[in-house]
Amino acid sequence: MANRALGAPRLTGPQPLSEQAVAAQSKAQASPIIQAGDSRVADRVFFFAMLACALSVIAIVCLIVYELVTKSNLSWHAFGLKFFFRSEWDPVNDQYGALPFVYGTVVSSALALLIAVPLAVGVAVYITEMSPRWMRGALAFTTELLAAIPSVIYGLWAIFVLVPLLRQYVQPFLAKYLGWTTLFSGPPYGIGMLAAGIILAIMVVPIISSITREVMTAVPQQQREAVLALGATRWEMIRTGVLRNARAGIAGGVILGLGRALGETMAVTMVIGNRPEIAKSLFAPGYTMASVIANEFSEATGDLYLSALVEVGLALFIVTIIVNILAQFLVWTVTRGTPARSHA
Amino acid sequence: MPENVMLPADFADAPISIWRRALNSAVTAMAAGAVLLVLLPLGAVFGYLLYRGLGSINWAFLTQIPKPPGEPGGGMANAIGGSVYILLIASTFGVPLGIGAGIYLSEYGRGTRFGNLIRFTADVLNGVPSIIVGIVAYGLVVLSQGHFSALAGGVALAIMMVPTITRTTEEMLLLVPQAIREASYGLGVSRWRTTLSITLRTATSGVITGVMLAFARVAGETAPLLFTAFGNQYWNWKMNQPTAALSLQIFTYAISPFDEWHRQAWAGALILIILIVASVGAVRLVANRGMLKGAN
Numbered sequence: 001m002a003n004r005a006l007g008a009p010r011l012t013g014p015q016p017l018s019e020q021a022v023a024a025q026s027k028a029q030a031s032p033i034i035q036a037g038d039s040r041v042a043d044r045v046f047f048f049a050m051l052a053c054a055l056s057v058i059a060i061v062c063l064i065v066y067e068l069v070t071k072s073n074l075s076w077h078a079f080g081l082k083f084f085f086r087s088e089w090d091p092v093n094d095q096y097g098a099l100p101f102v103y104g105t106v107v108s109s110a111l112a113l114l115i116a117v118p119l120a121v122g123v124a125v126y127i128t129e130m131s132p133r134w135m136r137g138a139l140a141f142t143t144e145l146l147a148a149i150p151s152v153i154y155g156l157w158a159i160f161v162l163v164p165l166l167r168q169y170v171q172p173f174l175a176k177y178l179g180w181t182t183l184f185s186g187p188p189y190g191i192g193m194l195a196a197g198i199i200l201a202i203m204v205v206p207i208i209s210s211i212t213r214e215v216m217t218a219v220p221q222q223q224r225e226a227v228l229a230l231g232a233t234r235w236e237m238i239r240t241g242v243l244r245n246a247r248a249g250i251a252g253g254v255i256l257g258l259g260r261a262l263g264e265t266m267a268v269t270m271v272i273g274n275r276p277e278i279a280k281s282l283f284a285p286g287y288t289m290a291s292v293i294a295n296e297f298s299e300a301t302g303d304l305y306l307s308a309l310v311e312v313g314l315a316l317f318i319v320t321i322i323v324n325i326l327a328q329f330l331v332w333t334v335t336r337g338t339p340a341r342s343h344a
Numbered sequence: 345m346p347e348n349v350m351l352p353a354d355f356a357d358a359p360i361s362i363w364r365r366a367l368n369s370a371v372t373a374m375a376a377g378a379v380l381l382v383l384l385p386l387g388a389v390f391g392y393l394l395y396r397g398l399g400s401i402n403w404a405f406l407t408q409i410p411k412p413p414g415e416p417g418g419g420m421a422n423a424i425g426g427s428v429y430i431l432l433i434a435s436t437f438g439v440p441l442g443i444g445a446g447i448y449l450s451e452y453g454r455g456t457r458f459g460n461l462i463r464f465t466a467d468v469l470n471g472v473p474s475i476i477v478g479i480v481a482y483g484l485v486v487l488s489q490g491h492f493s494a495l496a497g498g499v500a501l502a503i504m505m506v507p508t509i510t511r512t513t514e515e516m517l518l519l520v521p522q523a524i525r526e527a528s529y530g531l532g533v534s535r536w537r538t539t540l541s542i543t544l545r546t547a548t549s550g551v552i553t554g555v556m557l558a559f560a561r562v563a564g565e566t567a568p569l570l571f572t573a574f575g576n577q578y579w580n581w582k583m584n585q586p587t588a589a590l591s592l593q594i595f596t597y598a599i600s601p602f603d604e605w606h607r608q609a610w611a612g613a614l615i616l617i618i619l620i621v622a623s624v625g626a627v628r629l630v631a632n633r634g635m636l637k638g639a640n
Binding site: 039042043045046047049050051052053054055056057058060061063064067068071118119120121122123125126127130131139142143145146148149150151152153154155156157159160161202205209233234235236238259262263264265266270290293294297298310313316317320321323324325328 | 364365367368371372374375376377378379381382383385386388389392393396440441442443444445447448449451452453461462465466467468469470471472473474475476477478479480482483484492503506507510534535536537539560563564565566567570571574591594595598599606609610613616617620621624
């Protein structure tokens with residue numbers, strides 16, 4: 001391992017290879033024909049084992065679809081498509097409608113994107129185009145550290161830090177100056193849609209900014225130089241030379257963030273208030289599709305109750321899948337043709 | 345793309361006017377402000393974790409099981425143990441499957457339609473919300489066992505590990521030059537042996553990076569454990585019994601009305617984050633020293 005100590009990249013280091021090769025060679029010389037006969041069987045076995053692993057990925061997705069579809073069957077037959085347009089959620093009388101959850105998921109995610117997108121794009125622009133070179137790696141690592149914090153810790157922090165802050169300072173302020181919009185009215189509980197939107201925003205910023213950085217890096221350097229040569233300022237260069245070329249990929253990053261926000265469970269469950277109501281004010285408590293499953297699934301007693309919860313899950317699954325596929329397609333349209341980068 | 349063609353007329357008012365200069369500075373300031381605003385919650389989260397967590401971690405916390413609600417003392421030893429146990433089960437299923445699928449993609453599925461299908465499916469699986477994975481593990485394991493169980497929690501987390509490991513393994517194996525494989529074939533080494541002892545071994549540090557990233561990602565997961573592992577106030581090492589997990593315990597304690605439990609939730613969160621940051625940090629170290637650097 002002397003070459004590693006010298007800092008030589010292991011990939012090009014011939015040392016471990018030659019050991020292997022020598023061993024293989026001596027074996028091959030010992031009985032080349034038998035070796036060949038053996039390896040044909042072993043190769044097939046190995047191939048099928050690897051194929052089975054690969055197929056298991058498809059099997060898992062099929063299993064997810066199967067479980068969700070069969071287990072939500074009961075609710076689907078009882079309520080049909082109207083399930084998503086009814087706002088009644090009454091386990092006692094076995095009446096279920098998912099509208100409040102759909103509303104809560106849509107509003108909290110939209111709020112999150114509204115806050116997160118400008119921030120994330122700003123961060124990506126600063127890191128790739130403006131920051132001094134030596135700060136770049138450290139900044140990228142630090143912002144991505146936000147993505148490594150588990151959802152439940154964000155929830156914990158939100159309950160004990162963010163929510164009191166909102167209740168005491170932010171919400172009275174918003175109510176005083178923006179109360180007339182009715183978006184910021186009602187008693188300042190702290191918990192509610194606004195808190196959920198803010199904590200979601202913090203959680204999706206690293207996703208959107210890392211994809212945005214990736215697509216901005218994929219824009220050829222000549223593009224930047226050409227625009228600068230025409231006399232543009234740095235911001236004009238970024239706007240016309242980089243952002244305009246990367247916009248499809250940035251849209252992909254935003255949609256990927258949306259996918260995360262839609263399915264995010266724990267942090268939202270801890271601060272949104274968990275009340276199946278549709279309120280106009282962002283101060284009011286709400287409920288999301290993922291939260292209702294988290295809170296009620298293990299306590300759901302009736303078959304129809306359980307089935308209704310699984311149907312909420314199925315709807316969430318379908319929406320996030322569509323959103324993710326769309327996002328990947330958009331990112332791909334910008335980054336294709338550039339060499340694959342590892343996401344480590 | 346005509347919109348990409350810049351005409352000198354677009355910047356006709358050269359030399360650069362004060363207005364354009366000011367706009368440039370304003371945007372730079374806004375971007376820097378965005379960075380600060382994003383780093384603020386990061387600092388606040390870590391600051392609070394240390395501030396509330398450090399004072400609460402003590403010997404009892406690390407060695408005792410929870411006391412009844414409201415009573416002071418007790419700890420999360422069973423939850424820490426349970427988390428490790430569930431993660432071990434998850435890795436037992438998830439790591440070989442993920443690496444195997446990654447090997448298939450890079451060694452047999454390059455550019456084939458079937459390979460693309462697997463790749464696409466793995467990416468789809470990566471985007472499935474964790475709570476949905478919980479429902480599926482519930483249907484598969486809990487219903488057939490008749491219990492909430494450590495096994496069900498492990499299966500749920502394994503499902504979440506597979507796509508990450510598959511894709512990083514594939515990427516890392518693709519970085520291994522074709523000539524190395526051919527040299528091995530040329531010496532008469534069989535294909536499976538080449539794959540395992542030459543290709544996979546050359547990419548070892550990269551593959552480990554993928555495994556650690558997947559591990560760090562699922563270590564803090566709570567949603568898929570809610571109705572699979574379920575949680576437990578006592579020790580449990582049986583596969584088919586409800587088991588405590590650190591993340592579940594943090595959740596239960598955080599939403600409880602007891603100050604003592606809030607304190608312990610912060611301590612648990614600090615332990616969890618240390619676990620995760622340590623594995624991500626280890627990844628950085630491996631990635632910077634190993635083949636990744638040479639390959640990029």
